[in-house]
Amino acid sequence: QQQVKQSPQSLIVQKGGISIINCAYENTAFDYFPWYQQFPGKGPALLIAIRPDVSEKKEGRFTISFNKSAKQFSLHIMDSQPGDSATYFCAAEISGNTPLVFGKGTRLSVIA
Template sequence: QQQVKQSPQSLIVQKGGISIINCAYENTAFDYFPWYQQFPGKGPALLIAIRPDVSEKKEGRFTISFNKSAKQFSLHIMDSQPGDSATYFCAASSLNTDKLIFGTGTRLQVFP
């Protein structure tokens, strides 16, 4: 049922750098694309989300870029901090259902 492909599997970034995580989807019925952040020993938590009627959404240091024609979206973390070290999941759903399909996750490590 893998309908959302995520890369890279792991990412190492220096403090202050830009972290970029990419996702691609196949189902054109998807119309909602959230990102979740998970710290060790905890469940994932909603970080930021986008609808396909916009190409970019920014919240603080976190930005989602969305390319509808390519069926791709990405998460950019600007000025990455050690506290951003976590696993990030992209996800997708269609708004006529509450079911989220998640990507495989990216383990981000930010070193000082």
């Protein structure tokens, strides 16, 4: 049973465009939702994270939108750049209880 479902599997965006990656979860006890960025040959690195007490969090060009009732959250990358080309993973956990469970990832390619 996949606890976190991520889409799309791959995404191609023009430079300057908006990249949107979506995740859905089943377990309503999850209370921490991070996004990780992974470049080839590297380990995942935390990009941005949100807790369910807010509906949106923005850090620079990266925004998480969170919809608790729909059990969905998404990553928006504004003004996408070629350097953003990487694989992005959503994840979820229950604080103090379970470790992170990851989605299957989205391979983003930003083309000039």
